[in-house]
Amino acid sequence: MRGLIEVEGLEFSHGRERGSDARGGGSWSLRVPELTIEDGSTVGIVGESGSGKSTLIRILCGLLPVAAGSATFRGKEIADWLRIGGREFRRQNQLVFQNPSGSFDPRMTMGRSVAEPVKAIERRAPTGAEIAGWLSEVGLRGEILRRYPHELSGGQLQRVAIARALSLRPSVLYADEPTSALDVSVQAQVLNLLMDLRENLGLTLVMVSHDIVVVAELCEYLVVMKDGGIVETGRTDDVMRRPRASYTEELIAAAERVSLR
Amino acid sequence: MLEIRDLSVRIGRHQVVAIDELTLASGDRMGLVGESGSGKTMTAMSIAGLQPRTATVSGSIRLNGRELLGLDPAAMAEVRGTDLGVIFQDPLRALNPTMRVGKQVGEAIRLHQRVSRRTAREQTVELLTRVGLDDAGRLVGRYPHQLSGGQRQRVLIATAIACEPILLIADEPTTALDVTVQQGILDLLVELSTEQGMGLLFVSHDLGVVRTVTSSISVMYGGHIAETGPVESVIQQPRHRYTEALIAASPGRGERAGPAQHGRRFRVIEGTVPPLGSFPSGCPFRGRCGHEVPDCAMAPPKTGPGPHVFRCWNPTAPAGDEVDARTH
Numbered sequence: 001m002r003g004l005i006e007v008e009g010l011e012f013s014h015g016r017e018r019g020s021d022a023r024g025g026g027s028w029s030l031r032v033p034e035l036t037i038e039d040g041s042t043v044g045i046v047g048e049s050g051s052g053k054s055t056l057i058r059i060l061c062g063l064l065p066v067a068a069g070s071a072t073f074r075g076k077e078i079a080d081w082l083r084i085g086g087r088e089f090r091r092q093n094q095l096v097f098q099n100p101s102g103s104f105d106p107r108m109t110m111g112r113s114v115a116e117p118v119k120a121i122e123r124r125a126p127t128g129a130e131i132a133g134w135l136s137e138v139g140l141r142g143e144i145l146r147r148y149p150h151e152l153s154g155g156q157l158q159r160v161a162i163a164r165a166l167s168l169r170p171s172v173l174y175a176d177e178p179t180s181a182l183d184v185s186v187q188a189q190v191l192n193l194l195m196d197l198r199e200n201l202g203l204t205l206v207m208v209s210h211d212i213v214v215v216a217e218l219c220e221y222l223v224v225m226k227d228g229g230i231v232e233t234g235r236t237d238d239v240m241r242r243p244r245a246s247y248t249e250e251l252i253a254a255a256e257r258v259s260l261r
Numbered sequence: 262m263l264e265i266r267d268l269s270v271r272i273g274r275h276q277v278v279a280i281d282e283l284t285l286a287s288g289d290r291m292g293l294v295g296e297s298g299s300g301k302t303m304t305a306m307s308i309a310g311l312q313p314r315t316a317t318v319s320g321s322i323r324l325n326g327r328e329l330l331g332l333d334p335a336a337m338a339e340v341r342g343t344d345l346g347v348i349f350q351d352p353l354r355a356l357n358p359t360m361r362v363g364k365q366v367g368e369a370i371r372l373h374q375r376v377s378r379r380t381a382r383e384q385t386v387e388l389l390t391r392v393g394l395d396d397a398g399r400l401v402g403r404y405p406h407q408l409s410g411g412q413r414q415r416v417l418i419a420t421a422i423a424c425e426p427i428l429l430i431a432d433e434p435t436t437a438l439d440v441t442v443q444q445g446i447l448d449l450l451v452e453l454s455t456e457q458g459m460g461l462l463f464v465s466h467d468l469g470v471v472r473t474v475t476s477s478i479s480v481m482y483g484g485h486i487a488e489t490g491p492v493e494s495v496i497q498q499p500r501h502r503y504t505e506a507l508i509a510a511s512p513g514r515g516e517r518a519g520p521a522q523h524g525r526r527f528r529v530i531e532g533t534v535p536p537l538g539s540f541p542s543g544c545p546f547r548g549r550c551g552h553e554v555p556d557c558a559m560a561p562p563k564t565g566p567g568p569h570v571f572r573c574w575n576p577t578a579p580a581g582d583e584v585d586a587r588t589h
Contacts, residue, residue: 213512255440
């Protein structure tokens, strides 16, 4: 069986500078010899800063180019999807970011923000009923449509961001640390929402996190990354019970030490 | 050592902190835990005299018997360099980007001790070594951006403990760090506190992190202390409904049952933390709680056998006492 997303011999490198975290220069590169994501699966990509987890999903979303090797979506190179315009590719691959308040134009009402992807990709204005429907899918009421980003809480904004991503009925939802900026009491709501949506819509969910505990609770498969490479992949149960890489053990031990169990 | 009475912090019309009592004995470590808007950081900053200019602080904050509220800025700065050390979440912002690390630590030493540059330099290397930085002799010549996040936080700790404070306030000191780096910093704080008999007020949103560092814990919500007590007692047998819910909602709390499929879901706290000034009267957790009784509209009294006390009208059953005694 072919995977929905297949990566082979993928390479990508940033130049000398890499954000404010650059320490004494030097280049950083991502190398992924092999990775397959099956249709309908939930995959958690775990790693610390500089591991390449966010870079990897940005490549898979078509936001960063493939420097060498191959990355395919439905059997076709992502670069080829983008070459023919990329609208269908973008419709099927949506991304939700860590910081919900940075994902919205502060001068746009929620209603306008939510309508943007359908306008841009499907080239039509969604009806009010459609927009209300998307919001109700994420547990929000229509009254939120007239509000501005600063009037909503972080948890509400993240729900709107998810509703907006789902408005295009994507095949894959990528979520980059979707709950890290949220309060503990709100985190669980958003994680539950992601699980509901996945079950109801048959989405493929790829979630990136620094927190192996959160990811292990949500995903069937784990990909552990470090310094631009994949350290270990496998079914969540196997990875958590019998980690093969010492780095994975280290991550689990660090997480367990501060767990409330 | 630290004694807080009737502390009130107001910003404009809004009361953001209302603490009737909070004490920390010499050398003790206490965690101040809460979500955004709980008032934990405002409390810590008020103790250090670093609250925003728009805030009005009243009540009493005594450090080793000395009243800190009402001190002029110069006197307060003096306290911060002698009896009180402070470290923050983001070490990069707390360090001067244009100054070599060694010079910054040396300045902290020379600001409060009359020593020569040379002695200060030697003390700096000693201090950096003590906070676990190998090769301190080489690190002193580096700039903050050339260090890793964990190294920067260690440098900041070194500046904070340079004058051997009796109290160190640490506000989310590991939140910006990777989990594998976090451990080392937490261990270091415990070690320094034990070795120097230094009190530690550890502010964090993360109950699990606090548990590994402190002996007691105060859980804040809506500017009030909901529950306070020995850390294991509070985490194993929370009595306040907010503490109970917060623990239950923390991912990784349950048995590890593998991926959450087939309808298994996390326990949630309904609603969202209200914005500043919008907490309900009476118990601030009212409206999100799910265990409300009519009394919750009034301010809940302090209850419980010390040292574990809580403010909740309808608390969880105490351990080993599933049936409420009053029903007999």
